[in-house]
Amino acid sequence: MKGTCRYCGCTKDHGCEGGCSWADEDETLCTRCELAMTFAASTLPVMVALAEKAPAHAKDWDGLGLLHQTALVKAFRMLSDAVSTHFMEQLGDEVFNAAMDLSILAQMLYQKFPEEMKKADAEGEPAMSVALELLGRVSQTRIVLPH
Secondary structure, eight states, rough: OOBBBBTTTBBBOOOOOOOOOSSHHHHHTTTHHHHHHHHHHHHHHHHHHHHHHHOOGGGSHHHHHHHHHHHHHHHHHHHHHHHHHHHHHHHHHHHHHHHHHHHHHHHHHHHHHHHHHHHHHTTTTOOOHHHHHHHHHHTSSSSOOOO
């Protein structure tokens, strides 16, 4: 039904805890369930290979009925939520402080180097790339972050 996620049942007015948006034009799949569905669908062949007696219809995602898909999506959402919670608990303060530092850096870049930042925005280049380029100019050293 349009406006209701087919897996978790969230709606525009009552989204998932932590937030979500629509992942499809029909508004029947939220972004949180889309991520879980993609993960569940991509791991299904592994689960089937490990199962002693896999049902013939479970060879791929589309071969599963909505009930089985929903069960897998919900299971993977629980797993991803648990992992996210664990990482947020472990990294929460560090991530928050780093985000604040980056926000301050970005504000400074927009104030001190408006032309470079406007160009970067127009080209879809992240502010960090501009910061590294400008730091490289000042230090006369090329700065490269690992990917």
